[in-house]
Amino acid sequence: MVDRVVRWARRRSPWLLHYNTGGCNGCDIEYLDLLTPRYDVERLGVIAAPSPRHADVLVCTGPVTRQSRDRLLRIYEQVPEPKWVLAVGACACSGGIFDGGYGVLGGIDRVLPVSMYVPGCPCRPEAIIDALVRLLEVM
Amino acid sequence: MKRFTIPIGPHHPLLKEPLSLLLDVSGERIVDAAIRIGYVHRGIERLCQTKTYVQNLHLFERVCGICSHVHSTAYCQALEALAGVEVPRRAAYIRSLLCELERIHSHLLWLGVLAEAIGFTTIFMYSWSDREMVLDVMEALTGGRVSHAANVIGGVRADLDPSKVRDVGATLDRLQRQMAPFEEMIERDRSFRRRTRGIGVLTRDEIHAYGVVGPTARASGCSFDVRRAFPYAAYPELDVRVIGATDGDVWARAQVRVREIGESLRLCRQALEGLPEGPLATRVPRRVPEGEIVTRCEAPRGELLYYVRSDGSDRPARIKVRTPTLPVLMVLKHLLPGLETADVAAVMAGADLCIACADR
Amino acid sequence: MIDEATLRELIEATCEDGSARMTTGLGGEWVIDITPPCLLPVVAALLEAEAVHHLTTITGLDTGEELEVLYHFWSRQGLTLRTRCARKGAELPSLVPILPGADWYEREVYDMLGIRFPGHPDLCRLGLPDDWEGAPPLLAEDPC
Secondary structure (H helix, E strand, C coil): CHHHHHHHHHHHCCEEEEEECCCCCHHHHHHHHCCCCCCCHHHHCCEECCCHHHCCEEEEECCEECCCHHHHHHHHHHCCCCCEEEEECHHHHHCHHHCCCCCEEECHHHCCCCCEEECCCCCCHHHHHHHHHHHHHHC | CCEEEEEECCCCCCCCCCCEEEEEEECCEEEEEEEECCCCCCCHHHHHHHCCHHHHHHHHCCCCCCCHHHHHHHHHHHHHHHHCCCCCHHHHHHHHHHHHHHHHHHHHHHHHHHHHHCCCHHHHHHHHHHHHHHHHHHHHHHCCCCCCCCEECCEECCCCCHHHHHHHHHHHHHHHHHCHHHHHHHHHCHHHHHHHCCCCCCCHHHHHHHCCCHHHHHCCCCCCCHHHHCCCCCHHHCCCCCCCCCCCCHHHHHHHHHHHHHHHHHHHHHHHHCCCCCCCECCCCCCCCCEEEEEEEEECCEEEEEEEEECCCCCEEEEEEECCHHHHHHHHHHHCCCCEHHHHHHHHHHCCCCHHHHHC | CCCHHHHHHHHHHHCCCCCCEEEECHHHCEEEECCHHHHHHHHHHHHHCCCCCEEEEEEEEECCCCEEEEEEEECCCEEEEEEEECCCCCECCCCCCCCHHHHHHHHHHHHHHCCECCCCCCCCCCCCCCCCCCCCCCCCCCCC
16 A cells, blocks of 8 residues: 555656766756756656655766766665666767767666667757656556 | 865766866865866767768767857868868858857856856746747757757858848847846845855966966956957957956856856847858868868857867868866866865856866 | 067077977967977976967877877967877976966876876876776777
8 A cells, every 4th residue: 555655656756866977968958958947847746856865767868988887886776776767868878979989888778777768969858758757657 | 173075976966067076174164176077088089080070070069068069160160271161151150150149058057057056046947948048049040959960061051041030139139138137146146246256266377377268267357268369250250349357256257157148149149130141051072181270269168179180081180179178177176275165066166167078 | 479580589599409390380370390308498488478378288199100299379379389209108298387287188198198297296097097908099009
């Protein structure tokens, strides 16, 4: 019974944590746009969590660079279960335009299990909202 | 008093991008600071040697998402100079227009980030909401909000028709009216002034010693602006006024950036009114003649330098990019000691750092 | 700032081995070729004469035969000093004691090409991770 309530609450208010693992910022600023008046995801119950320990969804932008890999893993480990990972943008999906370079290991799925891939370069805020709404159906 | 180290980052609510900042504090005072970058290092300068010049156009636009157009402009300028090709005037005007629109969106973004960092969330919401108007304009002109693909080597890709010009003008007028609350806040809001006045002062000597450029340098009395010193695109024909201040603190940097928004709006209108007729691009051969070139542009954060060495093939032998955030990062190590921990947010956010640019 | 004739005199006076060559490159850039021993005296003389406004960056590149290191300054126009060194084991004097702003640019050249800068206060990597084991990425033989 408690589980059903918790699950209901989580679906009504997923808290997001964002980490840029090596992106150009394009997707980051489109993600931040979600929190601002035009897109305003807070009306959907979504807020940016202050810490990995409060998050439900880890939103990753950018390809995984060599230096970012261990940090990304640590942050993922700190997010309590159940957790989901959103790979936002072409670079997070596959390494994007930087794939093949010595500095880049690839997309987020080289390091973490990704729940949903959101393509775009950069990804539009509407696409991120769409992805979130779809994710809620499986949460 | 005991000293201990506060690690900030690479993942931290204060930081918009990954960066490691280690603050040695004694009580509430910062005694020493160490900065480490490299989390966004994608190895672009090596990667570009494996791609053709045309492919690299898309790569260099993605060094940074915030100042993508000016990177692409500098890159194209360098190749056009090597090829001995002149960009048509209409294309030069469109490039400058987009550069100024980008400056407006970048400064509004920065204003929101600074306000949020010092707890003034309302201004973050207002400035980013107004910024959407600029992104709408860029989308109407190029099809992209953040990444425009507006340039081709030799000119620009898309044209402005008269109806678009009128709509853009009307939006810019609306945006001009929205600027009043921000100017008011900076000049008169007591809380904002207390959080930013006298904090993080940079002297002119430090500016020269570290090569700090852009609005940060102009807030300390330096008048270097690439649009005046090395006019590119349409700037030789536009009347650029250099905005400066002398206090050198976070408050002065805020003044300079907000006034630069007004100045950029004025330049956009000039560019729209003076838009000459003509073709959009000049043809540039696939193989760029052998040679080397240094070109500079004024990115929203300051002097952006591109050095290109070509060997006569269709791939670059070497491209070096120097972004304006690097000297600011260098000088932060000397700026942070002596501050109280509560002021770190204002100084870091007020510095307008772009780590993606710095790391490449 | 400085005009071309005075700059030429300054360079010739400072570069005692007479190896300095000044040309005007594409875009009007002043390009001065000097040997590594002249580097520190020339930069010190330029700073003393207030001939340069700031150092923009230091570019290192591998031509396949040798390494070129270019110091891009802004004077009243662009001014680039070029010096050359061997591909392996190269060392160039650090400018940091006279120009603090050279710090991270020298670190980047060290990181990307392996050139050392004796006199640098803390020559460590800038972009590459500390456990990087491959050859410096911008040396010509390193495959991407």
